[in-house]
Amino acid sequence: MKHLLSPLDLSLEELDNLLDLARDISHNPDKYSKRCEGKKLATLFYEPSTRTRLSFEAAMLNLGGSVLGFSSANSSSASKGESVADTIRVISCYADIAAMRHPKEGAPMVAASVSRIPVINAGDGGHQHPTQTLTDLMTIRELGGSLNNFTIGLCGDLKFGRTVHSLISSLVRYSNIKFVLISPKELRIPDYIRDDVLKANNCDFVEVESLDEVMPELDFLYMTRVQRERFFSEDEYLRMKGFYVLDKAKMAMAKESMYVLHPLPRVNEISVEVDDDPRAAYFKQAKYGVYVRMALILTLLGLDK
Amino acid sequence: MLNVGQLNEGFVLDHIEAGKAMEIYNKLGLGLLDCQVAIIKNARSNKMGKKDIIKIEGGLDLVDLDALGFIDHSITVNVIKDGEIVEKKTLSLPKEITNIIFCNNPRCITSIEQGLKHVFFLADEEKQVYRCKYCEEKYNR
Numbered sequence: 001m002k003h004l005l006s007p008l009d010l011s012l013e014e015l016d017n018l019l020d021l022a023r024d025i026s027h028n029p030d031k032y033s034k035r036c037e038g039k040k041l042a043t044l045f046y047e048p049s050t051r052t053r054l055s056f057e058a059a060m061l062n063l064g065g066s067v068l069g070f071s072s073a074n075s076s077s078a079s080k081g082e083s084v085a086d087t088i089r090v091i092s093c094y095a096d097i098a099a100m101r102h103p104k105e106g107a108p109m110v111a112a113s114v115s116r117i118p119v120i121n122a123g124d125g126g127h128q129h130p131t132q133t134l135t136d137l138m139t140i141r142e143l144g145g146s147l148n149n150f151t152i153g154l155c156g157d158l159k160f161g162r163t164v165h166s167l168i169s170s171l172v173r174y175s176n177i178k179f180v181l182i183s184p185k186e187l188r189i190p191d192y193i194r195d196d197v198l199k200a201n202n203c204d205f206v207e208v209e210s211l212d213e214v215m216p217e218l219d220f221l222y223m224t225r226v227q228r229e230r231f232f233s234e235d236e237y238l239r240m241k242g243f244y245v246l247d248k249a250k251m252a253m254a255k256e257s258m259y260v261l262h263p264l265p266r267v268n269e270i271s272v273e274v275d276d277d278p279r280a281a282y283f284k285q286a287k288y289g290v291y292v293r294m295a296l297i298l299t300l301l302g303l304d305k
Numbered sequence: 306m307l308n309v310g311q312l313n314e315g316f317v318l319d320h321i322e323a324g325k326a327m328e329i330y331n332k333l334g335l336g337l338l339d340c341q342v343a344i345i346k347n348a349r350s351n352k353m354g355k356k357d358i359i360k361i362e363g364g365l366d367l368v369d370l371d372a373l374g375f376i377d378h379s380i381t382v383n384v385i386k387d388g389e390i391v392e393k394k395t396l397s398l399p400k401e402i403t404n405i406i407f408c409n410n411p412r413c414i415t416s417i418e419q420g421l422k423h424v425f426f427l428a429d430e431e432k433q434v435y436r437c438k439y440c441e442e443k444y445n446r
Contacts, residue, residue: 083418083419083420084414084418085418085421102414103412104412104413104414104416104417104418105410105412105413105414105439105440105441105442106413106414106415106437106438106439106440107414107418107439109414109438109439110414110418110421110439124414125412125440126412127412127440127441192443196428196429
């Protein structure tokens with residue numbers, strides 16, 4: 001039984017195949033519109049996440065399948081004290097594949113260990129969010145033509161942002177990627193990413209505080225949101241929240257070929273005036289998220305061929 | 306020189322860092338064993354200056370060698386048969402340990418899931434870093 005718990009569960013070859021399939025789906029959606037007829041996706045969302053849940057549901061519906069599930073712990077048996085293991089054992093009787101979001105880190109791994117159907121981690125606390133990483137990789141690959149030879153800027157909350165950590169861990173497997181890590185001192189990447197991932201893989205990286213000075217060299221700029229819940233004081237949050245705002249003036253310093261990515265939702269870190277810039281790729285990225293989830297569902301169900 | 310009776314069948318945990326024998330005794334649950342167990346503290350050692358030793362009567366299956374390797378992999382295990390050392394085992398850091406240490410991360414699924422074993426894997430052998438299998442939080446010794 002194949003599951004997806006971490007982006008690194010996939011070998012480079014499997015990842016290539018998955019992204020090729022996602023590309024084919026994006027070019028020929030009709031070809032896949034009945035591929036999952038009669039199949040059911042269970043969306044087990046123990047905490048609210050409109051975006052990810054709807055993306056999964058859209059993916060399954062686009063494939064001709066159907067969806068069932070819950071969108072908060074309160075509307076599941078978890079509120080009665082049922083364990084994750086028991087829940088997935090029961091859901092295995094109802095559905096063919098499950099996507100699980102849970103506030104506790106490692107919950108999807110527990111589910112996968114007893115499940116009779118493939119389990120996809122749709123986000124477990126601050127730990128992993130592999131389908132966001134697949135979305136990011138597909139966006140870079142589709143817009144840049146490959147996953148090699150880029151200078152990628154990651155900007156904002158690099159300390160707590162799990163999407164950033166997963167993306168770095170995935171991109172170090174490709175060649176000639178230079179990372180420009182842009183953050184205030186307080187929100188720099190954790191030591192284990194710097195030492196165990198970047199340095200351990202001999203990656204080229206710099207850590208800077210100023211976005212302006214590095215804008216001209218970037219091929220991609222991955223913006224992130226500063227999350228209120230990570231801070232002890234409101235003042236500190238407000239100071240960090242306003243640290244980086246990408247606006248037209250900053251975009252004017254960037255290459256014509258640079259793209260801006262963001263896992264969304266954004267707050268104020270990308271000014272709405274940037275949305276009309278052809279280099280603003282974050283809504284396109286959300287679209288790629290559906291294709292890559294379609295490819296993942298097909299692959300895990302063995303319907304990709 | 307203090308003499309402790311010779312073992313005929315059993316094993317000796319040798320080269321324990323002085324002062325650590327009781328910790329090992331407790332962590333390995335040796336107090337629950339029904340056989341003879343001897344603890345020697347501060348024995349003279351050419352290599353270590355002083356060391357602790359634990360002698361246990363019976364088969365090697367009485368102790369969890371993975372747990373022992375995690376606690377201190379520089380300990381040697383001498384297997385005794387008919388009063389003679391027949392094998393000297395060296396320990397290594399186990400790749401995975403179960404229910405020996407526990408995850409303290411309040412965001413980890415182990416904090417709420419009933420009956421879930423606490424499993425840690427060896428993430429970095431050189432730095433002796435263990436991480437929780439579920440949340441990957443580092444265990445601080």
